[in-house]
Amino acid sequence: MTSAKKGSENDNRDRIIAEALRSREKWEQTYRARALKLFPPVCGRCGREFSGKRLQELTVHHRDHNHDNNPPDGSNWELLCRYCHDNEHSRFEDAEYGADDMPGPDQEPGLTHRPFANLADLLKRK
DSSP states (O other): OOHHHHHHHHHHHHHHHHHHHHHHHHHHTSHHHHHHHHSOSBOTTTOOBOOGGGGGGEEEEETTSOTTOOOTTOTTEEEEEHHHHHHHHHHHHHHHHHGGGSOOTTSOOSOOOOTTTTHHHHHHHO
């Protein structure tokens, strides 16, 4: 092999290593990387532990649902597995969209069918 060819291979290898280091440094600045350093790799809801390849199943949940709120102490984050995270967001959406449907303290419920309305009368007949 000629020295010019070795030199280009070394340059290519150095470029790849430098790019990998930059990529790692950039990743370490993400809130996911910071959360994984701050908290143990355990789902905050179901308690399952994650490690190795399964660590990717652990997500960072923003407690106030604001992805721009990323305090350095991680007080707005909790680690949740994919299933618990999906459940949490479903509950949040249900509450958000269902809030208008709920009757207030001075309103009648929107339901008109009362299946047990005459239950007392039925029980008295026996």
